[in-house]
Amino acid sequence: MAHIIVVGNEKGGSGKSTTSMHVATALARMGHRVAALDLDIRQRSFGRYLENRAHFIETEGLSLPLPMLGALNAASPNETDPLSEAMSELDPVHDFILIDCPGSHTRLAQMAHMLADTLITPMNDSFIDFDLLARLAPDGKVLGPSIYSEMVWGARQGRQAAGAGPIDWVVLRNRLGTQAMHNKRKVGSALTQLSKRIGFRVAPGFAERVVFRELFPRGLTLLDLKDVGGETLNMSNIAARQELRDLITTLNLPGVKVDF
Numbered sequence: 001m002a003h004i005i006v007v008g009n010e011k012g013g014s015g016k017s018t019t020s021m022h023v024a025t026a027l028a029r030m031g032h033r034v035a036a037l038d039l040d041i042r043q044r045s046f047g048r049y050l051e052n053r054a055h056f057i058e059t060e061g062l063s064l065p066l067p068m069l070g071a072l073n074a075a076s077p078n079e080t081d082p083l084s085e086a087m088s089e090l091d092p093v094h095d096f097i098l099i100d101c102p103g104s105h106t107r108l109a110q111m112a113h114m115l116a117d118t119l120i121t122p123m124n125d126s127f128i129d130f131d132l133l134a135r136l137a138p139d140g141k142v143l144g145p146s147i148y149s150e151m152v153w154g155a156r157q158g159r160q161a162a163g164a165g166p167i168d169w170v171v172l173r174n175r176l177g178t179q180a181m182h183n184k185r186k187v188g189s190a191l192t193q194l195s196k197r198i199g200f201r202v203a204p205g206f207a208e209r210v211v212f213r214e215l216f217p218r219g220l221t222l223l224d225l226k227d228v229g230g231e232t233l234n235m236s237n238i239a240a241r242q243e244l245r246d247l248i249t250t251l252n253l254p255g256v257k258v259d260f
């Protein structure tokens with residue numbers, strides 16, 4: 001049975017699709033059989049990222065690992081639940097299924113959270129993003145869980161009732177600035193406080209780096225840069241690679257020994 005990784009947050013622009021692409025590709029590069037599902041049916045950034053990769057590999061004649069993009073067949077007879085149908089096809093022949101969610105509350109996204117063995121929630125280092133996880137008092141005290149955390153709580157209860165294992169929930173801080181140390185510290189300590197209360201782990205995260213915005217048209221990730229021509233590995237890319245390595249290590253996925 002495949003291990004299911006869901007990347008979710010009801011906030012758009014927090015780095016879900018970028019994270020999905022990097023985690024899926026990292027696992028594929030390490031030799032695991034990886035399938036991908038994009039539940040953001042309108043934007044399809046993750047799906048398009050993978051399609052760009054397939055196209056680039058083909059036109060450049062490269063041999064780069066390519067996670068398999070699964071399809072949601074809305075026109076199927078079983079159309080009320082295209083997700084279960086897609087999963088039952090992908091599950092027996094993959095080690096990991098990576099599901100990217102839209103930045104809003106949808107029924108499909110909610111169902112996907114119930115399937116998550118691992119849930120990754122990327123968030124910008126901002127109290128506006130934090131507000132989807134928990135309500136804070138002006139003095140920074142956590143008042144209680146907020147909409148997204150409540151949805152995850154529901155998914156956890158649903159899994160428990162169905163006899164499925166717990167969700168390992170990892171919150172990932174994305175686009176961390178090299179400045180604004182004060183804000184970074186404040187968000188960090190609020191997250192630590194909250195993590196114990198609602199049960200997630202905090203991953204070190206990604207700094208704000210231009211390279212993340214440049215890779216999409218070719219469908220590349222940080223890890224592929226050394227395999228394509230004309231790319232220099234600068235300090236920023238090397239540091240970003242290390243951040244990705246730290247993330248995969250923190251995820252602690254079954255059968256994964258980080259070797260990149």
Ligand SMILES: Nc1ncnc2c1ncn2[C@@H]1O[C@H](COP(=O)(O)OP(=O)(O)O)[C@@H](O)[C@H]1O
Nearest residue numbers: 012013014015016017018175207208209212213
């Ligand atoms: N660490 C980062 N540094 C710089 N830009 C980033 C980083 N992570 C994501 N981005 C950019 O932020 C935007 C939103 O990211 P995306 O992965 O599409 O988020 P989501 O899927 O949550 O909406 C994109 O333009 C992406 O290239």
Ligand SMILES: [Mg+2]
Nearest residue numbers: 016017040045
């Ligand atoms: Mg997205």
